Amino acid sequence: MLNNHLTFIQSVYKCSILLLIVSCSNIKVINSEGSQPQAVYEENECGFAARDVEERHLIVAAKIKSSVMANCFKNWLRFEDNKKQKISTCNQLSIRRNGSVSYVQVTEANGKQLPKDFKMCVRQEYWKMSFSGLQLDNSHVIRFPLNYSSI
Numbered sequence: 079m080l081n082n083h084l085t086f087i088q089s090v091y092k093c094s095i096l097l098l099i100v101s102c103s104n105i106k107v108i109n110s111e112g113s114q115p116q117a118v119y120e121e122n123e124c125g126f127a128a129r130d131v132e133e134r135h136l137i138v139a140a141k142i143k144s145s146v147m148a149n150c151f152k153n154w155l156r157f158e159d160n161k162k163q164k165i166s167t168c169n170q171l172s173i174r175r176n177g178s179v180s181y182v183q184v185t186e187a188n189g190k191q192l193p194k195d196f197k198m199c200v201r202q203e204y205w206k207m208s209f210s211g212l213q214l215d216n217s218h219v220i221r222f223p224l225n226y227s228s229i
Contacts, residue, residue, distance in 0.1 A: 136212065164226070171220050175214050
């Protein structure tokens with residue numbers, strides 16, 4: 079039992095080395111008059127600014143839950159000749175009030191096309207996610223970047 083637990087921890091540690099979640103670059107949004115708006119939102123590199131606290135919590139929860147995507151990257155990398163790869167993705171999720179995922183879109187942050195196997199695996203993992211523990215007041219659409227690297 080202990081041996082299985084230690085093996086699991088070791089495999090999670092190895093996968094976490096492959097997955098690097100880089101913090102987003104922040105851009106201040108200013109209104110057309112050049113003055114500070116009443117609420118200053120920070121926009122991430124996927125072009126999205128969280129409007130409220132619930133969206134910020136959803137983004138943090140989604141990034142934490144996205145650690146399982148390391149397995150998708152690791153499996154895709156197994157079949158590649160060049161083992162030194164870097165992929166940047168923009169992820170868009172629509173989340174219903176009950177915490178279930180109703181829409182998933184994963185695109186390359188630089189406008190390139192993602193490998194189909196990797197993209198399909200990531201989308202399937204997002205569809206499985208549940209955010210019901212956050213007890214949301216409203217449905218939300220969140221966008222956030224993730225970076226995968228084996229370098």
